Amino acid sequence: MFTQTVCANIPLRRSSAVSSIFPSIRFGGDYNPDQWDPSVWDDDVRLMRGASVTTATVGVFSWARLEPRPGEFDFGWLDTVLEKLDAGGIRVILATATASPPAWLATLHPESLPVDERGSRFGFGSRQQYSPSSAVYREHALRLVRELAARYGAHPALEAWHTNNEYGCHVAASYDDESVAAFRAWLARRYGTVDELNRAWGTGFWSQRYGSFDEVDAPRHAPTFRNPTQLLDWKRFSSWALLELHRAERSVLAELSPGVPVTTNFMGFFADLDYWDWSAEMDFISDDEYPDPSDPLSHVLSAATRDLMRSLGGGRPWLLMEQSPSAVNWRDRNAPKAPGQHRATSFQSVARGADGILHFQWRQSASGAEKFHAAMVPHGGENTRVHREVQALGRELAELSAGDAGVLGAPVPASVAIVWDWESWWALGQEATPTRIDYLASVLEWYGALLRRGVTINFVRPGADTAAYRLVVAPLQQVGSGDELAALAAVVERGDTLVVGFQTGILDRDLHVHLGGYLGGAGSALQRALGVSVEEFAPLQLGVPTVVAGELEGTAGVWQEHVRVTDAAVLASFADGHASGGAAITRRATEAAGAAWYVATQPSAALFDALFDRVLADAGVEPAFAGPEYGVETAARGGARFVINHTGEPREVVVAGTGVSLEPFGVAVLTGSEG
Known part of the structure; x- marks a missing residue:
């Protein structure tokens, strides 16, 4: 069983920036x-x-x-x-x-x-x-x-x-x-003085104040x-x-x-x-x-x-x-x-x-x-x-x-970034939180919606320069400094698209609360960019879904919250639950042609698909698949596009306008004209 290599007239970006420490794969x-x-x-x-x-x-x-x-x-x-x-x-x-x-x-x-x-x-x-x-x-x-x-x-x-x-x-x-x-x-070394440690740790609570590092x-x-x-x-x-x-x-x-x-x-x-x-x-x-x-x-x-x-x-x-x-x-x-x-x-x-x-x-x-x-x-x-x-x-x-596909050492182009933060993972995993949230599993659901459309992403750390990306997604970035959250707001200001998920901008890097409507706190750049603030959390019971209705309709889970909308269009509202009638998904357009989305829940796979249809169009990111493909992925590297079937059934897909037949667990390597 060998790789299926298809010569197809599909546009591929062949980068000259080829560099590998190895002489071959x-x-x-x-x-x-x-x-x-x-x-x-x-x-x-x-x-x-x-x-x-x-x-x-x-x-x-x-x-x-x-x-x-x-x-x-x-x-x-x-x-x-x-x-x-x-x-x-x-x-x-x-x-x-x-x-x-x-x-x-x-x-x-x-x-x-x-x-x-x-x-x-x-x-x-x-x-x-x-x-x-x-x-x-x-x-x-x-x-x-x-x-x-x-x-x-x-x-x-x-x-x-x-x-x-x-x-x-x-x-x-x-x-x-x-x-x-x-x-x-x-x-x-980190704090310099024990007084600064006491401030950062909030030791006034529960009589935890320290007199020395010892x-x-x-x-x-x-x-x-x-x-x-x-x-x-x-x-x-x-x-x-x-x-x-x-x-x-x-x-x-x-x-x-x-x-x-x-x-x-x-x-x-x-x-x-x-x-x-x-x-x-x-x-x-x-x-x-x-x-x-x-x-x-x-x-x-x-x-x-x-x-x-x-x-x-x-x-x-x-x-x-x-x-x-x-x-x-x-x-x-x-x-x-x-x-x-x-x-x-x-x-x-x-x-x-x-x-x-x-x-x-x-x-x-x-x-x-x-x-x-x-x-x-x-x-x-x-x-x-x-x-x-x-x-x-x-x-x-x-x-x-x-071969001549130019894969060895070649970069993988990506126009979308997802913010990934270990400290938010650590904070969300603690016991004293609004509700238990599996950070990795939740982020993977966001990622999976892009994977199903054949969109390749890079992960970035909080505060990173994202100027190279048309779309930046920040799900569950619970921990963030003022500068890091302002960097998210800057995505919209420069004319690109930002999507922010719930539980973002709740705590600073000392795990102190950003007071005044979260999302970085009262009057923050992120609140202004999104046109919303958050008043109250209303997490859902385990396994209990919620319904959202509006321009975007479907089911969601894990989370609801009471969102105050100041300068954004409401594209979906909660149809039931504690936050019934309140905004679930909002979008704020800017004069710079950017758009800022806020998602106050964890959408189902179908709702994620509908959401990212709109978001990718906003960002001008053309997906490789015309619609969501479950179990099949694609990515381009060098002069080749790989199409991979992860299911035990044969699949027929259209990728970048080209029809591809895949056997169970099949791999196709498409080569074609440069674009």
Whole structure:
């Protein structure tokens, strides 16, 4: 089964800004030869060559093998592995192996182990068993990195360095004494004085005022609601503490292996780390993504994740470092991928900016916690469906890379931006809120409406320059400074289109309320741009819909509120519920030909489709699909447009005026005239 390539007379923007750190689209995955007898290694290289593998990520969990006793290093086996891979023409992303410290470190230094919020110390026997603030852990980890970089920093097979692995995946924060001391120091740098901390945290409430930084603790298990700003600062600090580990390793690698790019693997929309801050420390962005094959909407999350990775890198190509070719082992029900499904999601990554498609892992483990996690070479060996699909995918990517579509290194054009804010996610996830709102799920519904029309988006952080976008969408940006919210208002002032969702502009960056009609507070630039203010929240009961009627009609959920309209047209009103008769969707036109929309609820999919028909027309953004397409996506990159069917049924679609037939989980690559 191969990619369907269609030469069609469709307008495509071919950008001259082509830049990739790789010589071709990379293909491969995590390789763990230390888990196998050396007699297997030559067969691995043979099979890799047969599968068109270009790249192996080596040594991710090898610390105990590399340093079996403190200060005693064993590199002989790794020398042999790298020599064999190099001889086979396979490049290496070498991991620093610091993700899982060995047993001897836990035994000699139990203080390096992490502590949970109830004060219980974790034990050895899993992975990531270290406190991010542990000086002992850092000392031993950096010694290992220094030894690796000194030995392999100029190795001919080395393509890039990979620090640690999935920072924060299992231990995003530790409540040990060293972490608390580091938190206090971080707070002192942030606020300068304890009086300023008291102001920011609002400690006049519940008698929480501090007399010195030494009195401040981590937000441990408590009788009831904890201080909201303390919780937010703990999230900020914990993300920073892990980032400091990456920075320390990167510094060693830059010294001893200059010119070799350094990355680490992100985890998509991962709640605990602010990847906007992390992205500046990566030579290229890498990501791990595991969509659920049994979820018919999983392609929406994975498409959004790919767009986020591209956005984090400022539009530069990124690397899919991990995915599974079939089932994983950690869901309640681990469905395998259907024939062709893995290929579809792999091409989705390429279409949205990836210059490499890697996997976890090369050979499926025979023991350990992930022995039932699928791999490129399954338990059944090379004569299996999964490995045959792996071989076919490797060939296709090699052909695409060598073809004239100009995909490698090419940017992905986007004229629409969605504001994504980790701190709003953290704030909405706290306990003391107007109602429980799933920030990620809600934003994905906004994103999905654009995906169904074939519109490609970039994510932007609050306050970012959005002058390149005709349409900016800000759903649930609960937290925002005055300047950040004014930047949204500026979208309309310059003549472009802005859509703002409910729960936007409620709190400042200290989580203090913007008083006087929310949306940034009384008289704010955002209130003026939208022509509305918000008087009262009226969240809906779980699973209870609301009806809206007017020029836009349909159902919605999650939220109602009482909106005061001062200078906007009401396009839909609530037909029932606490806010019955009040505005649900408004639009304010400006003299600069811009338009500002406010949406005081979470529309259903059908209502979102109707809403974005109007909004895209306002913005002058022409969708690739004439109407919403469920289960099919499209994106343009270089001289190609990709059309991908994520359903198990054949589909006929019209994209940019061209009819395309797609088999189940089919992929079409359209090439044509430049426009």
